[in-house]
Amino acid sequence: MSFVWTVAEHAHGELKAVSFELLARGRKLADKLGTPLAAVVIGDQVSEARMRELIERGADKVYSVQDPRLAHFVCESYARILSTLIKTYRPDIILAAATSSGRTLMPYVAVKARAGLTADCTELDIEAETGNLLQTRPAIGGNIMATIKTPNHRPQMATVRPKSSKPLPKDTSRHGEIITIPVDDGMIDTRVSVLGYRKDAADFVNLEEADIVVAGGKGMKKAEHFSLLNNLAQTLGGVVGASREAVDRGWIGYPHQIGLSGKTISPKLYIGAGISGSIQHLAGIKTSEVIVSVNNDPDANLHKIADFAIVGDAFQVLPELQRQLKLRKGRAE
Amino acid sequence: MRIIVPIKQVPETSNVKMDPVTGTVIRAGVETVVNPLDLYALEAALRLKAQHGGTVTAITMGPPPAIKALKEAVAMGCDDAVLVSDRKFGGSDTWATSYTLAQAVRKLGAYDLIIAGERATDGDTAQVGPGIASWLDIPIATYVARIGALAEGRLTLERLVEEGYQQLSVPLPALLTVVKEIAVPRLPTLRGKKAAKHCDIPVFSAENMGLDPSFLGLKGSPTKVVKIDAPKVTRGGKTVQAGDDEAVSAAVGQLIGFLEEKGLV
Ligand SMILES: Cc1cc2nc3c(=O)[nH]c(=O)nc-3n(C[C@H](O)[C@H](O)[C@H](O)COP(=O)(O)OP(=O)(O)OC[C@H]3O[C@@H](n4cnc5c(N)ncnc54)[C@H](O)[C@@H]3O)c2cc1C
Ligand SMILES: Cc1cc2nc3c(=O)[nH]c(=O)nc-3n(C[C@H](O)[C@H](O)[C@H](O)COP(=O)(O)OP(=O)(O)OC[C@H]3O[C@@H](n4cnc5c(N)ncnc54)[C@H](O)[C@@H]3O)c2cc1C
Numbered sequence: 001m002s003f004v005w006t007v008a009e010h011a012h013g014e015l016k017a018v019s020f021e022l023l024a025r026g027r028k029l030a031d032k033l034g035t036p037l038a039a040v041v042i043g044d045q046v047s048e049a050r051m052r053e054l055i056e057r058g059a060d061k062v063y064s065v066q067d068p069r070l071a072h073f074v075c076e077s078y079a080r081i082l083s084t085l086i087k088t089y090r091p092d093i094i095l096a097a098a099t100s101s102g103r104t105l106m107p108y109v110a111v112k113a114r115a116g117l118t119a120d121c122t123e124l125d126i127e128a129e130t131g132n133l134l135q136t137r138p139a140i141g142g143n144i145m146a147t148i149k150t151p152n153h154r155p156q157m158a159t160v161r162p163k164s165s166k167p168l169p170k171d172t173s174r175h176g177e178i179i180t181i182p183v184d185d186g187m188i189d190t191r192v193s194v195l196g197y198r199k200d201a202a203d204f205v206n207l208e209e210a211d212i213v214v215a216g217g218k219g220m221k222k223a224e225h226f227s228l229l230n231n232l233a234q235t236l237g238g239v240v241g242a243s244r245e246a247v248d249r250g251w252i253g254y255p256h257q258i259g260l261s262g263k264t265i266s267p268k269l270y271i272g273a274g275i276s277g278s279i280q281h282l283a284g285i286k287t288s289e290v291i292v293s294v295n296n297d298p299d300a301n302l303h304k305i306a307d308f309a310i311v312g313d314a315f316q317v318l319p320e321l322q323r324q325l326k327l328r329k330g331r332a333e
Numbered sequence: 334m335r336i337i338v339p340i341k342q343v344p345e346t347s348n349v350k351m352d353p354v355t356g357t358v359i360r361a362g363v364e365t366v367v368n369p370l371d372l373y374a375l376e377a378a379l380r381l382k383a384q385h386g387g388t389v390t391a392i393t394m395g396p397p398p399a400i401k402a403l404k405e406a407v408a409m410g411c412d413d414a415v416l417v418s419d420r421k422f423g424g425s426d427t428w429a430t431s432y433t434l435a436q437a438v439r440k441l442g443a444y445d446l447i448i449a450g451e452r453a454t455d456g457d458t459a460q461v462g463p464g465i466a467s468w469l470d471i472p473i474a475t476y477v478a479r480i481g482a483l484a485e486g487r488l489t490l491e492r493l494v495e496e497g498y499q500q501l502s503v504p505l506p507a508l509l510t511v512v513k514e515i516a517v518p519r520l521p522t523l524r525g526k527k528a529a530k531h532c533d534i535p536v537f538s539a540e541n542m543g544l545d546p547s548f549l550g551l552k553g554s555p556t557k558v559v560k561i562d563a564p565k566v567t568r569g570g571k572t573v574q575a576g577d578d579e580a581v582s583a584a585v586g587q588l589i590g591f592l593e594e595k596g597l598v
Binding site for chain 1: 369370427431454455457463466468472473478491492494496497500501503512514555556558559562573574578584585591595597598
């Protein structure tokens with residue numbers, strides 16, 4: 001029996017939103033193929049209730065591989081387990097998130113499975129005549145979209161860009177099976193050890209998972225002016241991003257950098273202020289749902305690709321935007 | 334400490350052309366550079382060498398003109414370089430590329446560390462680094478932002494992940510991929526340029542590496558690019574002027590209306 005699989009992601013026992021996005025993708029493919037959809041959970045302390053949510057949001061089966069030694073992502077152990085599962089169950093398709101762990105785990109496993117792997121896909125479909133997976137992804141800094149097939153090898157593996165699809169609504173009437181896979185010492189690779197996590201609480205941001213990103217560039221002129229962006233992000237319920245120029249000037253930390261040598265994001269809303277829209281910056285934002293540009297140069301490149309462009313001074317526009325949003329919020333309360 | 338740095342020659346990002354039939358990059362007539370993200374890998378390697386002693390070897394898989402990228406690496410301070418080149422490698426996907434590069438690393442003999450770039454700016458998959466590690470069965474740490482102490486054959490380092498920095502202790506040999514935060518790349522020196530002029534760059538081929546022909550090039554690659562489209566870039570958006578105070582207020586009002594329409598506020 002063929003299968004479509006997704007690899008769930010979690011932190012501290014909670015499943016990440018992208019786990020459900022993957023199921024929405026997987027459900028569509030499984031339905032087209034008429035095969036079951038399974039989610040694989042490799043981790044620790046992911047409760048039965050959490051795993052039931054995977055079923056409620058599209059999975060027919062959940063393979064649960066849990067152990068305290070799997071609490072944090074360590075590529076070698078996770079890869080060993082996923083490879084073993086592939087050998088046992090022979091899935092046709094495996095989808096994982098294009099995140100720091102998914103983009104490490106999948107190529108490591110694909111090599112061992114002699115499988116084709118397509119990176120950072122934004123569209124997936126099934127080719128009607130052959131049943132092959134059609135994988136579409138941006139490449140060359142988002143300048144082209146390539147469609148890729150793996151005709152002669154199984155599984156067909158793909159990483160999927162977070163936020164590029166919406167989770168299915170919860171359906172509590174859905175039935176499914178949770179299969180617990182016992183963990184033995186042979187499945188754990190002890191070479192690498194996780195020492196801990198460091199969060200620069202004041203200056204760390206999870207850009208990839210944010211729905212709204214307010215970004216500033218060289219046009220913001222100094223570090224202090226980023227408070228305008230911080231305030232606006234707070235009002236909108238978003239986070240702050242930046243161009244490389246702003247990061248290189250030390251106005252804000254590297255985790256905020258968007259673009260070719262920074263992060264690739266697909267938020268619902270991206271607002272760029274004082275950012276010219278270089279190809280390298282655009283490479284990181286092209287798949288945003290809505291792009292708003294604030295720049296006093298009418299010919300700025302970002303204006304050209306924006307859904308809404310304001311030709312004006314950021315130091316006038318941003319405070320006014322903040323003021324009107326607050327006003328609106330006040331009215332609503 | 335012996336460090337190997339795989340680098341890729343890529344077309345300058347601003348003017349890339351694709352062959353719509355084969356789905357491969359047209360290289361003729363396009364200015365090529367060392368993948369900008371590989372410069373961080375070279376810098377990280379050269380700094381480790383300065384700290385702990387040893388050598389840095391740059392290695393690239395590509396057509397003969399890719400020698401230019403290797404010379405640039407030597408000019409930055411690498412001790413030597415290897416070109417992995419053969420007609421048979423043409424059209425390799427990341428599976429076949431990482432196989433070929435891993436075999437080249439094996440042919441080089443003992444090593445302590447492989448440092449790759451985060452991703453190449455053309456293919457953009459970030460899969461070759463982890464792929465090489467998998468072929469060699471060595472531990473991998475991706476998105477490394479800081480390299481700390483080396484003690485008893487283990488490196489402490491920090492990976493930039495979604496939740497913050499993950500701190501790891503990794504035994505050598507291992508493969509790292511690094512992000513821009515790791516260090517500012519140095520420029521080539523005059524002495525380095527001289528060394529580059531005179532250095533001998535051996536060529537590894539399918540034959541002298543004894544590779545499995547069924548694992549090579551287009552034929553050995555599980556993935557096939559079947560279609561290339563240019564995405565629509567412009568969104569036909571709305572432009573409003575905000576020249577004076579009144580216009581600013583009106584423009585912002587319109588923006589909020591637009592965001593409301595989209596359900597974003
Ligand atoms: C290999 C490589 C990788 C790179 N990676 C990245 C990357 O990951 N991310 C990235 O962003 N860049 C990257 N770059 C750099 C990129 O080429 C640009 O230099 C950078 O994006 C420009 O940043 P910017 O838009 O903030 O600055 P600028 O291009 O200088 O633009 C500043 C803008 O602010 C506007 N402005 C000035 N004053 C005001 C005002 N009062 N109100 C409103 N607008 C104002 C100006 O009109 C201008 O358009 C990379 C470059 C290379 C070569
Ligand atoms: C439009 C397009 C889309 C593609 N999509 C896919 C895909 O989804 N899956 C797939 O398997 N293949 C894909 N390929 C093929 C892939 O680009 C090639 O296999 C390429 O040789 C390596 O991949 P990359 O450029 O993504 O490198 P990356 O994996 O992004 O490179 C990461 C690092 O590996 C090292 N490295 C990479 N290539 C070399 C090299 N030749 N020599 C030395 N070091 C190197 C460098 O350190 C580099 O920084 C695609 C090709 C094109 C043109």
